[in-house]
Amino acid sequence: MEIDWKNYEPGEFYDEMISTPGNPRLASRAVANYLQKLSSKQLGRRQNAADLAITEMGVTFTVYSEGENIDRTWPFDIIPRIIPQQEWSHIEEGLTQRMTALNMFIHDLYNEQNIIKDGIVPEKLIAGSKSFLPQCIGASPRYDTWAHICGSDLVRDSDGIIYVLEDNLRVPSGVSYMIENRGITKRVFPELFRKHRIQPVDDYPSHLFDMLASLSPRPLDYPEIVVMTPGIYNSAYFEHSFLAQQMGVELVEGCDMIVSDDDCVYMKTIDGLQRVDVIYRRVNDEFLDPEAFQSDSMLGVSGLMRAWRAGNVALANAPGAGVADDKVVYTYVPAIIKYYLDQDPIIPNVPSYRCDDKEQRDYVLANMASLVVKPANESGGYGMLVGPHSTAAERKKFASLVKRNPRNYIAQPTLKLSTAPTICGQHVEPRHLDLRPFILQSDRTYVTAGGLTRVALRKGSLVVNSSQGGGSKDTWIVDTRGK
Amino acid sequence: MLSRVAERLYWTARYLERAENTSRLVRVFSNLMLDLPRGVGVNWRQLVDISGAPEQFDSSYRSSGERNVIKFMLSDPDNSGSLITCLSMARENMRTTRDLVPSEGWEHVNELYLYAKKKLAGKNLARDRYELLSDIVMRCQQITGLLAGTMSHGAAYQFVRVGRNLERADMTTRLIDVGSATIIGPGIEQERLENRLWTYVLRSLSAHQMYRQYVRRRVLPNQVLAFLLQDTDFPRAVAHTLGEIASCFNNGLPHNDEPLRAVLRLQRLIAEANINELHAEGLHDFIDNLQLELGKLHQLISASWFSLELDTAV
Numbered sequence: 008m009e010i011d012w013k014n015y016e017p018g019e020f021y022d023e024m025i026s027t028p029g030n031p032r033l034a035s036r037a038v039a040n041y042l043q044k045l046s047s048k049q050l051g052r053r054q055n056a057a058d059l060a061i062t063e064m065g066v067t068f069t070v071y072s073e074g075e076n077i078d079r080t081w082p083f084d085i086i087p088r089i090i091p092q093q094e095w096s097h098i099e100e101g102l103t104q105r106m107t108a109l110n111m112f113i114h115d116l117y118n119e120q121n122i123i124k125d126g127i128v129p130e131k132l133i134a135g136s137k138s139f140l141p142q143c144i145g146a147s148p149r150y151d152t153w154a155h156i157c158g159s160d161l162v163r164d165s166d167g168i169i170y171v172l173e174d175n176l177r178v179p180s181g182v183s184y185m186i187e188n189r190g191i192t193k194r195v196f197p198e199l200f201r202k203h204r205i206q207p208v209d210d211y212p213s214h215l216f217d218m219l220a221s222l223s224p225r226p227l228d229y230p231e232i233v234v235m236t237p238g239i240y241n242s243a244y245f246e247h248s249f250l251a252q253q254m255g256v257e258l259v260e261g262c263d264m265i266v267s268d269d270d271c272v273y274m275k276t277i278d279g280l281q282r283v284d285v286i287y288r289r290v291n292d293e294f295l296d297p298e299a300f301q302s303d304s305m306l307g308v309s310g311l312m313r314a315w316r317a318g319n320v321a322l323a324n325a326p327g328a329g330v331a332d333d334k335v336v337y338t339y340v341p342a343i344i345k346y347y348l349d350q351d352p353i354i355p356n357v358p359s360y361r362c363d364d365k366e367q368r369d370y371v372l373a374n375m376a377s378l379v380v381k382p383a384n385e386s387g388g389y390g391m392l393v394g395p396h397s398t399a400a401e402r403k404k405f406a407s408l409v410k411r412n413p414r415n416y417i418a419q420p421t422l423k424l425s426t427a428p429t430i431c432g433q434h435v436e437p438r439h440l441d442l443r444p445f446i447l448q449s450d451r452t453y454v455t456a457g458g459l460t461r462v463a464l465r466k467g468s469l470v471v472n473s474s475q476g477g478g479s480k481d482t483w484i485v486d487t488r489g490k
Numbered sequence: 491m492l493s494r495v496a497e498r499l500y501w502t503a504r505y506l507e508r509a510e511n512t513s514r515l516v517r518v519f520s521n522l523m524l525d526l527p528r529g530v531g532v533n534w535r536q537l538v539d540i541s542g543a544p545e546q547f548d549s550s551y552r553s554s555g556e557r558n559v560i561k562f563m564l565s566d567p568d569n570s571g572s573l574i575t576c577l578s579m580a581r582e583n584m585r586t587t588r589d590l591v592p593s594e595g596w597e598h599v600n601e602l603y604l605y606a607k608k609k610l611a612g613k614n615l616a617r618d619r620y621e622l623l624s625d626i627v628m629r630c631q632q633i634t635g636l637l638a639g640t641m642s643h644g645a646a647y648q649f650v651r652v653g654r655n656l657e658r659a660d661m662t663t664r665l666i667d668v669g670s671a672t673i674i675g676p677g678i679e680q681e682r683l684e685n686r687l688w689t690y691v692l693r694s695l696s697a698h699q700m701y702r703q704y705v706r707r708r709v710l711p712n713q714v715l716a717f718l719l720q721d722t723d724f725p726r727a728v729a730h731t732l733g734e735i736a737s738c739f740n741n742g743l744p745h746n747d748e749p750l751r752a753v754l755r756l757q758r759l760i761a762e763a764n765i766n767e768l769h770a771e772g773l774h775d776f777i778d779n780l781q782l783e784l785g786k787l788h789q790l791i792s793a794s795w796f797s798l799e800l801d802t803a804v
Contacts, residue, residue: 239586248589258589263494275493275798277645278744 082478101353143327206456212253222321266310457482503653505580510630518694
């Protein structure tokens with residue numbers, strides 16, 4: 008599997024490492040040259056070392072099937088994805104801008120609704136949103152911030168431009184893999200870290216802790232912070248327990264907490280009941296509180312919404328923040344940024360068609376074979392139509408779905424996702440990828456250096472989700488100044 | 491430390507210990523049945539009685555022959571005390587607390603469960619039974635050693651120790667009851683039989699050798715009783731397990747007054763017992779009472795650390 012970049016053919020796609028056969032991009036040049044010098048045997052040995060590290064570190068995601076819980080290791084490719092520092096600073100600025108505007112938007116929606124009164128977004132957008140929670144109207148979380156932890160998905164099209172594909176404002180996951188991936192690369196390629204100026208990523212848990220602590224309703228030196236998980240069967244349980252351990256806080260389930268008559272939240276410990284100040288919840292809105300959402304959820308805590316509204320506990324992300332994570336709202340984000348910040352978006356949106364607009368809907372229905380049609384409220388790549396890979400029957404089914412509930416669908420051109428060299432058996436081939444940086448926001452904003460690069464391991468596939476044959480790569484932000 | 495986590499660690503240890511003890515019990519009882527002549531009042535039914543679930547047994551089985559009893563004790567998933575249930579419960583509890591336990595701990599418990607499940611479903615169970623039971627005992631010991639040697643001895647570990655020792659005390663008292671339940675009349679032949687029975691009791695607890703070092707003479711029923719109840723050095727003697735539990739409570743567990751008082755009460759009960767009189771009569775009632783007290787101790791542990799009410803806010 009010796010690498011010769013002259014034989015590496017990115018084709019019509021933008022490749023992150025190699026611009027044209029034989030020519031690595033500036034930021035990737037040293038790594039590309041280094042890899043080319045490795046013998047087939049050495050390269051294989053590095054990949055084996057990585058696989059071993061993953062098993063030893065117990066990096067897994069959980070698949071629940073046939074009544075047995077299976078922890079699977081997530082495929083990891085040892086060739087890092089490299090982004091130059093200058094480009095990253097620009098993206099960082101763009102993400103900060105976007106999150107600031109989205110948080111102002113959410114706060115406005117649950118309070119004055121000026122943006123609707125001023126006619127920027129239509130009222131029916133909110134009325135038709137499954138994620139708009141009436142229970143949150145009039146609430147005022149600290150710093151007016153609702154989405155504290157966001158994982159935006161970024162993609163690069165063949166024009167080399169990076170777009171925001173979606174904003175994950177509910178319970179985005181993957182940050183633990185970002186950190187673990189770096190640990191693995193350090194074990195596999197220690198010599199490269201000596202030569203490069205690569206921004207570290209392992210300080211995320213301490214930034215997360217500080218952000219959560221800043222939300223505490225009580226002015227304490229050591230607020231009681233917990234990570235709330237739906238439990239062991241959740242696919243991201245590994246991450247929940249990883250973050251709790253890294254922050255040195257308790258990992259709790261709903262049954263560990265109660266809300267008392269004083270509208271405060273307590274957790275049950277061997278020392279007795281202990282007041283909880285901040286909950287980093289990895290449980291979806293509708294399961295948070297059976298009392299507020301009339302569910303028979305066993306995952307939640309009765310009265311949690313009451314305690315939150317009374318200001319006695321902080322929830323991150325705040326309930327209802329998902330309203331801005333709706334694919335139709337997404338299409339308005341450029342207008343939202345303009346409205347609140349009077350700025351043009353730094354990172355563009357993928358051009359999108361709204362199916363509730365007749366003209367745009369007609370276009371979508373006529374061009375389904377070349378578009379990607381997405382439901383407004385799903386995540387993880389579910390319920391989506393990828394036009395170029397679809398059958399006539401699927402298109403027909405989607406056409407009728409769109410006609411029946413136009414508010415619930417948007418469409419986008421099929422992007423030519425960028426690629427990066429990936430070890431596939433005995434060869435190195437281009438594979439499509441995206442990038443999920445994580446943004447923390449309270450009174451300050453922090454953006455991870457890079458993020459989680461997810462790669463579609465099947466040839467030609469555009470689906471990067473771990474549950475659907477995706478893998479991941481370490482992501483390097485490299486300073487190339489002076490080179 | 492979260493109450494739920496403390497409770498699950500406690501139960502992990504209890505179930506593992508119970509799996510080990512059930513294996514010991516069945517192994518030794520099988521030998522006993524081969525060795526004792528008929529008509530001395532020992533039968534398979536007694537194994538069900540010792541396990542403490544005769545009603546449950548009667549609701550699912552018509553006769554109490556070897557086959558049914560073994561199935562009930564080892565592989566019956568509906569019996570909450572069967573070997574396979576214990577291992578599966580230990581695994582479930584360990585799985586949900588694995589962040590606190592060294593990862594090898596979880597791996598060993600998981601493998602142990604899978605191993606037992608496969609073997610118990612095998613065709614040659616009757617032939618392989620002895621080997622299987624010995625393996626289980628050994629592997630449970632391995633896990634206990636692994637935790638002792640690799641887990642920090644903080645509050646989490648104290649709950650593991652409490653669970654293990656309380657379960658151990660429970661099983662030792664049950665085994666003593668085997669001796670007491672077997673009515674053997676006077677006479678030299680009968681005396682010899684009774685001595686053999688007590689030897690088995692000792693063996694089932696791996697206590698025979700330690701007993702010989704301690705007593706330095708042949709097996710005498712009242713000496714065995716004194717050893718299994720009052721010896722503070724032998725790890726499976728009731729007095730020793732109570733000492734361990736008290737030391738756990740004193741080792742940094744908060745508001746421990748009530749459970750500690752209950753242990754002291756039990757310790758006094760054991761220390762003040764007149765063994766010679768007990769052997770002559772009243773042993774069964776004494777053991778019954780001990781078991782009741784052990785049950786109460788569990789309830790106090792649960793009330794103090796696991797199931798919290800609103801008024802315990804700190």
